[in-house]
Amino acid sequence: MVAGSIQRNLDSGVRLPSDGVIQARISVLVLTHNRAVSLDRCLASLARQSEPPDELIVYVNGSVDHTVDHVRTHYPWVRLIEADRNFGAPGGKNRGIIASRHEWVMCVDDDGTLPADAIARARAAIRRHPDAAIIAGAVRDSFHPPPESLVEGPTFVFRGGICVIRRSIFLKQGGYHEDGLREGEEGELSFRLHDAGEYVYLCPDLVLDHHMEGARPPYRVVFRSSVRQALLTSLRFVPIPALAPWLGWKLCSYIIAARRRDCLGALFLGIWDGLRLASVAWNERKPVQYRTLVASRWYLPPRENRWRADRRETRLRAGEHETR
Template sequence: MTGLKPRVSVIVLTWNGKRYLPGCLGALAVQTFRDFEVILVDNGSEDGSGQYVREAFPWVRLVELPENLGFAEGNNRGLATAQGKLIVTLNNDTLAEPGFLAELVGAAERYPRAGMIAALLVNFYDPARIDAAGIAPGFDGLGYCLGHGEPVGAPWDTSREVFGPSAGAALYRREMIDEIGFFDAAFFAYAEDFDLAWRGRRAGWPCMTAPQAVVRHVHSATSGTESPFTIYHIHRNKWYVLLKDWPTRLLLRHLPRILMADLAALSVALLKGRGGAALRARWGVLAALPWLLVKRREDDGKRAPLPVEQLFARGLSLAALKRKLGMS
């Protein structure tokens, strides 16, 4: 944190998450890498988050929004004030290790063509377990957190190419953002990082991991893992990504598996009393279909053949699939 234009801008979004800010911002204050700024976007909180940050962390730049604009647009508003060439997104329910930023920046230097760098998120309460070592689509159309639930260590302890980073702790190169844009506000929350990873890859920007950039993550602390809000946006946004981003050839090839997985997810939601949110999500997709097709046509000229199928999530355990479908 210097008086000059910082190299890194860290955007932290919060919505009624005041209880997490002492840990999150306190961990950023003791980073070994110092050439950075922190932008705290208060997404219309009603718990005094803004006033608390002003008093406890006066070095943090505060962007206060009048209402909750969602994860995607909230981060976009933070980006509008960011000065760094490297943009880091960080969830408020995280605790970054002291070398977190140094490791991310080091990876960005080692891989100058990588537009995205994935940090290693570990379980807040069991840091020996991985929360996400990156993200990847599955051939069933679902989106997966790589390594979720696995022990920290091999094969996730060495840098590798992955499909994309979890936006809960990720570095994005501004040069890439200037070319393709940042998060799509239409997603509001969930899967916006998958959409951004697809767009980045279409433009030729791969993603590498920084396995020593470690962050402890509570996971779904703001919205809950099975709230109607979460169910609605996960079910809807999965189809947003499929219809907006997947190459036609890939989508048609795997459509039977995608439809079977969707039926299974809907059935589980109905059995668990969350069918209303899941059904509304599908109506939301139908209502957005004209917009999705327009976006798809706009991107057709950029839809170069993507050799990304080898980066799709493979060899998933039954437990991983059950977690994704909400069965455990």
């Protein structure tokens, strides 16, 4: 039934529901690597959509488990693309988006599930923000702001695990940067998009329920990657007159965070990682306008800022209780 619905959408050109509103055609991209169990939950939630996607791509990023055979057996209606090696998350998404057939590509993490009306909500968001380069969704787990705390509107940041990307703009801007970073490709792309005058909109009613498989990586690993990405992004994009104060401000903020979480070692390792690639980042310099720098710090939905402040205050209070 789902396979037939997807094929009819591919053949019809556009979708005209009963209200006569032309529907955006959406490709869904699920990137996976050795996560057959998580992927099964994700695809099951996509199969239950009230409005099926026009195309569903599973890009298998060099998996060595039984993911490929499982998808072929249980989800024959999925367009399966198998890479001969692991290109990393940025590289895999780039190749999946290039291979997609439609202008709007909805990226979904393989360890998440979607509500039954997620595709319908994505199409509604595209109708509300037809000028968007990226429509950002919200992640429901214990590590991100709860969707209920966010408001719809322009934003600088987005979560790569649940977003709708306008394919033509994404490719025009060069896609995700593939420098082997474990994290941070979304922030790097945001600098390029905003400097080119493109828009990212947050639509918090587009939600991914995140089910992490196994333990979350230690905070030190995530912090080290974050420091490295901040250094490389600064070297690529910050204008020279602002580079020294920008790096100084970044360093101070990371020192405070590292002391609070007892991970000064991760801070120095992250700086060392960044310095090893500093020449590459410097050769790729494309300084942004100052308005882009301002946007990167303040262009956040107000309720998310409030959530961050509340969470910071809660942590501080918890620390006070521990010291008493």
